[in-house]
Amino acid sequence: MVALMQPRSRxxxxxxxxxxxxxxxxxxxxxxDHRDVLALRTAVREADELxxxxxxxxxxxxxxxxEPGRPVEGCSDDELDAWLRGGCMGHFHAAGxxxxxxxxxxxxxxxxxxRVSGLEGLRVADASIIPDLPGAATxxxxxxxxxxxxxxFLGEDRASSVAExxxxxxxxxxxxxxxx
Ligand SMILES: Cc1cc2nc3c(=O)[nH]c(=O)nc-3n(C[C@H](O)[C@H](O)[C@H](O)COP(=O)(O)OP(=O)(O)OC[C@H]3O[C@@H](n4cnc5c(N)ncnc54)[C@H](O)[C@@H]3O)c2cc1C
Numbered sequence: 802m803v804a805l806m807q808p809r810s811r812x813x814x815x816x817x818x819x820x821x822x823x824x825x826x827x828x829x830x831x832x833x834d835h836r837d838v839l840a841l842r843t844a845v846r847e848a849d850e851l852x853x854x855x856x857x858x859x860x861x862x863x864x865x866x867x868e869p870g871r872p873v874e875g876c877s878d879d880e881l882d883a884w885l886r887g888g889c890m891g892h893f894h895a896a897g898x899x900x901x902x903x904x905x906x907x908x909x910x911x912x913x914x915x916r917v918s919g920l921e922g923l924r925v926a927d928a929s930i931i932p933d934l935p936g937a938a939t940x941x942x943x944x945x946x947x948x949x950x951x952x953x954f955l956g957e958d959r960a961s962s963v964a965e966x967x968x969x970x971x972x973x974x975x976x977x978x979x980x981x
Pocket of ligand 1: 821892893894895926927928929938939940941943
């Protein structure tokens with residue numbers, strides 16, 4: 802398996818309804834940017850070379866295959882690209898649908914402490930505000946975002962962790978409160 806940890810393709814998430822109980826409509830747009838196809842093609846060919854290296858001879862004497870009986874070696878770029886387009890899947894790391902950034906920029910939805918532009922008393926603290934995908938899994942980044950927004954929510958020096966936020970009075974925790 803090869804993985805592209807920093808894809809250039811971008812998807813989108815649309816609300817399907819004004820009713821918050823209706824699931825939104827995501828379009829991941831995987832491999833929409835051809836540079837991602839080129840990067841994965843290169844990765845598959847390098848993985849194939851790796852498993853055909855003599856160091857792997859005791860484990861296998863065959864190279865990588867797209868499927869049984871269809872070795873990567875000898876595959877044309879077009880065949881490989883079609884296989885990638887038909888078979889690639891996500892890593893469950895969707896992020897960045899309402900990116901954090903400079904509040905003056907029309908591309909950003911929340912400021913660096915999670916305040917939603919144009920709305921009083923509303924913050925977002927989850928994977929959706931990650932501006933650019935980290936080259937790693939997203940859970941730890943999301944926890945750090947929560948810690949950072951929580952600290953700001955209570956005032957830099959008042960909370961050092963989410964645990965402290967949980968102990969804070971209800972009035973300081975509500976997302977519709979007046980703290981900003
Ligand atoms: C199958 C899978 C495997 C993964 N594996 C890894 C991994 O190994 N390592 C890694 O780093 N990351 C992994 N991730 C990614 C990581 O889990 C996510 O990036 C991270 O959980 C995102 O955090 P979040 O707070 O944005 O969303 P979530 O963790 O999805 O949290 C959203 C929360 O909001 C709640 N919620 C939703 N709607 C409402 C509502 N209307 N009212 C009240 N509450 C609501 C949900 O119940 C949920 O608790 C994986 C993700 C998936 C799906």
